Amino acid sequence: MNIQGFLFSTVEAAIKKPGRRDLALIYSEVPATAAAVFTTSTVKAAPVLVSCEHIACGTAQALIVNSGNANACTGEPGMIVAKETAHLVAHRLGIDDSAVQVCSTGVIGVPLPLERISSAIPQLVEGLSSGTLDDVAQAIMTTDTFPKMEAVCGTAGGKTYSVAGIAKGAGMIMPNMATMLSFIITDAAVDSDFLQKLFRNAVDCSFNAITVDGDMSTNDTCLIMANGMAQNPLIREGSIEGETFAALVCDVLLSLAKLIVKDGEGATKFVEIRVSGAKDNSDAKRAAMAIANSSLVKTAFFGQDANWGRIFAAVGYSGAEVDQSRLSLRFDDVCMARDGIFAGGDAEALGTEILKQKEFTVSVDLGIGSGTATVYTSDLTHEYVSINADYRS
Amino acid sequence: MNIQGFLFSTVEAAIKKPGRRDLALIYSEVPATAAAVFTTSTVKAAPVLVSCEHIACGTAQALIVNSGNANACTGEPGMIVAKETAHLVAHRLGIDDSAVQVCSTGVIGVPLPLERISSAIPQLVEGLSSGTLDDVAQAIMTTDTFPKMEAVCGTAGGKTYSVAGIAKGAGMIMPNMATMLSFIITDAAVDSDFLQKLFRNAVDCSFNAITVDGDMSTNDTCLIMANGMAQNPLIREGSIEGETFAALVCDVLLSLAKLIVKDGEGATKFVEIRVSGAKDNSDAKRAAMAIANSSLVKTAFFGQDANWGRIFAAVGYSGAEVDQSRLSLRFDDVCMARDGIFAGGDAEALGTEILKQKEFTVSVDLGIGSGTATVYTSDLTHEYVSINADYRS
Numbered sequence: 001m002n003i004q005g006f007l008f009s010t011v012e013a014a015i016k017k018p019g020r021r022d023l024a025l026i027y028s029e030v031p032a033t034a035a036a037v038f039t040t041s042t043v044k045a046a047p048v049l050v051s052c053e054h055i056a057c058g059t060a061q062a063l064i065v066n067s068g069n070a071n072a073c074t075g076e077p078g079m080i081v082a083k084e085t086a087h088l089v090a091h092r093l094g095i096d097d098s099a100v101q102v103c104s105t106g107v108i109g110v111p112l113p114l115e116r117i118s119s120a121i122p123q124l125v126e127g128l129s130s131g132t133l134d135d136v137a138q139a140i141m142t143t144d145t146f147p148k149m150e151a152v153c154g155t156a157g158g159k160t161y162s163v164a165g166i167a168k169g170a171g172m173i174m175p176n177m178a179t180m181l182s183f184i185i186t187d188a189a190v191d192s193d194f195l196q197k198l199f200r201n202a203v204d205c206s207f208n209a210i211t212v213d214g215d216m217s218t219n220d221t222c223l224i225m226a227n228g229m230a231q232n233p234l235i236r237e238g239s240i241e242g243e244t245f246a247a248l249v250c251d252v253l254l255s256l257a258k259l260i261v262k263d264g265e266g267a268t269k270f271v272e273i274r275v276s277g278a279k280d281n282s283d284a285k286r287a288a289m290a291i292a293n294s295s296l297v298k299t300a301f302f303g304q305d306a307n308w309g310r311i312f313a314a315v316g317y318s319g320a321e322v323d324q325s326r327l328s329l330r331f332d333d334v335c336m337a338r339d340g341i342f343a344g345g346d347a348e349a350l351g352t353e354i355l356k357q358k359e360f361t362v363s364v365d366l367g368i369g370s371g372t373a374t375v376y377t378s379d380l381t382h383e384y385v386s387i388n389a390d391y392r393s
Numbered sequence: 394m395n396i397q398g399f400l401f402s403t404v405e406a407a408i409k410k411p412g413r414r415d416l417a418l419i420y421s422e423v424p425a426t427a428a429a430v431f432t433t434s435t436v437k438a439a440p441v442l443v444s445c446e447h448i449a450c451g452t453a454q455a456l457i458v459n460s461g462n463a464n465a466c467t468g469e470p471g472m473i474v475a476k477e478t479a480h481l482v483a484h485r486l487g488i489d490d491s492a493v494q495v496c497s498t499g500v501i502g503v504p505l506p507l508e509r510i511s512s513a514i515p516q517l518v519e520g521l522s523s524g525t526l527d528d529v530a531q532a533i534m535t536t537d538t539f540p541k542m543e544a545v546c547g548t549a550g551g552k553t554y555s556v557a558g559i560a561k562g563a564g565m566i567m568p569n570m571a572t573m574l575s576f577i578i579t580d581a582a583v584d585s586d587f588l589q590k591l592f593r594n595a596v597d598c599s600f601n602a603i604t605v606d607g608d609m610s611t612n613d614t615c616l617i618m619a620n621g622m623a624q625n626p627l628i629r630e631g632s633i634e635g636e637t638f639a640a641l642v643c644d645v646l647l648s649l650a651k652l653i654v655k656d657g658e659g660a661t662k663f664v665e666i667r668v669s670g671a672k673d674n675s676d677a678k679r680a681a682m683a684i685a686n687s688s689l690v691k692t693a694f695f696g697q698d699a700n701w702g703r704i705f706a707a708v709g710y711s712g713a714e715v716d717q718s719r720l721s722l723r724f725d726d727v728c729m730a731r732d733g734i735f736a737g738g739d740a741e742a743l744g745t746e747i748l749k750q751k752e753f754t755v756s757v758d759l760g761i762g763s764g765t766a767t768v769y770t771s772d773l774t775h776e777y778v779s780i781n782a783d784y785r786s
Binding site: 040078107384 | 696713717
């Protein structure tokens with residue numbers, strides 16, 4: 001996959017521990033149209049505040065990201081580190097500070113040592129011709145067990161372009177705290193307003209289908225850069241090319257989002273939760289998220305226990321409008337309950353077999369309207385507790 | 394502790410498994426003024442629907458409760474079982490069906506076998522002279538590791554009365570699903586309207602300080618019966634006696650609520666979360682509950698890891714108004730962070746020592762107003778996962 005005009009570099013800055021590349025740079029040879037979605041938490045990390053200000057103009061040319069330290073809850077000193085990081089990168093690359101996006105992920109509340117970053121930047125910039133996007137995907141990992149990357153191609157006005165993305169995040173079992181970073185790059189030329197709009201929509205149907213709005217970490221950032229090096233005619237809203245491009249971006253984000261769930265901390269199951277028959281789509285999302293976030297449902301998945309009653313109970317407290325006598329539930333194609341009660345027959349045995357699979361679908365029909373939603377979740381395991389009890393040690 | 398006019402009985406009905414007393418009866422020799430608070434879930438168990446209807450008149454004389462089966466998501470057959478249970482008890486006792494409260498706790502979605510209950514009722518009623526409230530506290534346990542009981546005395550008009558309560562529930566680590574049952578009995582004579590009001594307030598400052606409003610199970614029920622056998626002048630709102638009585642009921646409920654947290658499934662820590670300086674009390678509660686419910690905060694407690702950043706992050710997504718530069722945090726009397734950043738010095742080492750204790754307090758000051766809230770929580774452990782992965786086996 002060749003995404004024209006983008007260069008990559010990674011180095012070991014030993015921010016948390018030595019022994020791995022923990023600082024990465026993505027650089028576009030020309031300024032790129034850019035859009036970003038940041039955490040909605042009121043406690044925002046310094047790099048989020050800096051990046052949010054920098055991207056206000058709708059363009060970006062470089063992105064520097066470190067793992068091992070979130071630079072969150074670090075006060076004014078943290079802001080200085082984030083700004084100085086952008087400045088040093090900009091200076092080396094000969095671009096404006098505001099063209100640099102800064103991202104961090106890792107432990108909260110520990111000062112991020114500027115000197116380790118500043119001393120690594122020369123080597124980082126020098127290495128730009130030799131790195132790959134895959135190297136960056138590796139460098140941004142924290143508790144992730146594998147790097148997450150996806151790429152697709154499209155055409156516009158006879159020109160072929162590529163859309164590639166990487167992501168990190170493995171704490172989606174409890175989506176509201178694990179930092180989720182995702183960077184999408186494309187060599188397509190895209191209208192700026194359209195890029196903002198389609199990117200927000202794509203985030204809603206992907207990363208926001210594995211997390212709850214407003215329940216994000218201090219550092220969550222999704223960013224897209226479109227540098228136009230494919231030399232296609234500008235992709236605009238309302239065109240066939242626009243629809244295709246938006247769909248491709250959605251595909252890339254949804255693939256990355258699913259990879260995050262599959263890499264969920266300690267996860268042994270990948271579960272698709274589909275809710276239908278809700279009063280409206282918001283109600284469906286509410287019910288689906290209540291199921292997906294319930295510790296009792298998730299431990300039952302881990303235990304391969306077809307305890308469908310816990311799923312109905314989660315729907316009951318979700319806030320969605322419910323008539324309990326109309327609820328039905330399936331594990332894959334096995335009906336576990338209908339009209340609010342157990343389906344009987346072999347359902348228990350068949351449902352248990354479904355839950356023994358590594359991946360399965362839970363479908364709940366509320367039976368009162370036409371609202372639908374799909375979200376993705378994993379199970380809650382001993383390993384999740386181990387990972388998070390010992391995270392800083 | 395003698396609560397005049399109340400009798401108790403327990404029997405083995407082998408509802409889920411043989412080998413323990415799982416059916417209990419509380420009976421007042423005279424009709425009692427009564428008040429109850431039920432789950433706000435839209436998926437309500439059959440006994441909740443029946444009890445809610447029965448208590449509408451503000452009186453009750455008997456309460457039958459089983460463990461081992463929640464009789465929830467059991468449809469119309471479940472309603473028939475709940476109603477018939479009340480009817481059989483009423484018939485034996487020679488009282489109206491509507492004077493009988495029915496409660497169930499246990500697995501959801503499994504039909505409750507009426508015949509096991511109906512065949513046990515004669516023995517249950519016959520045993521009324523020999524049982525104790527402690528027996529009932531034992532019989533309603535599910536994953537609880539100890540029975541929960543509290544009793545206090547008061548006086549009104551020269552007469553001494555008693556207030557005693559029992560509770561079950563051990564899943565408060567994830568408060569929104571584990572059935573919480575609590576039954577309070579008193580021989581005081583209390584004005585009916587006042588009893589309704591003070592009981593709801595008492596639930597708010599106790600059980601609702603360990604759970605989120607609207608995040609309850611299908612079966613949650615708190616009930617109080619006041620039979621007046623202490624022959625005190627009627628306790629009314631606006632009197633000294635009324636204030637005393639309300640405070641005693643609050644004390645009993647708060648003690649029981651704390652016992653539930655201490656018996657939290659798999660819990661090794663009991664943590665009091667105090668939030669101050671919020672815009673208002675609701676915001677304080679929001680922030681406190683976000684901390685108390687965060688899987689990452691709770692696993693850090695389990696790991697005895699003074700990871701205060703996760704606490705600020707939880708405050709950040711709580712929905713409470715926050716100025717991150719004004720946040721401060723203490724573990725007991727050790728200041729971990731002030732003005733939004735790490736307090737420095739020995740805080741890390743001292744904080745870690747605090748977290749090694751079995752009980753400690755986390756105090757967060759939002760620094761912007763005068764709103765306060767206190768909630769109680771426990772840690773999230775391997776044992777929690779084990780208990781809930783294997784619950785039905």
